[in-house]
Amino acid sequence: MGMKASYVVQPFELHRKRLRPARQEAAQSESGALKKAENLAKRMPGAAALRIVADDETGELESATILEAFGEVPDDFAESLQGG
Structure with a gap:
């Protein structure tokens, strides 16, 4: 029984003038997730x-x-992560 870390990027899109989550993307590493999120945020409202x-x-x-x-x-994104 061990804990395993994985990395994902959560992009956000505008829908009816409100931000909502788009499809998550997996990343191989922490640095990969950071680079992918930064690049996605150039094309989308945020990530x-x-x-x-x-x-x-x-x-x-x-x-x-x-x-x-x-x-x-x-x-409220950080709060929603804690809420499960």
Whole structure:
């Protein structure tokens, strides 16, 4: 039973003048996630690079951390990660 970190990028798009999550993209590393988020934010309103830590066996989420956000990100995005 071990914890495994994975990295994803959460881009955001405008829908009816409100930011909403677009499709998440996986990244191979922390630096890859940061680069991908920064590049996506040039084409979209914003993006956030995330580190997800979960139990290897059960898949149970241990933590979700915003590494860095680029551009516009919803004000309650960090809170929504903590809420599960």
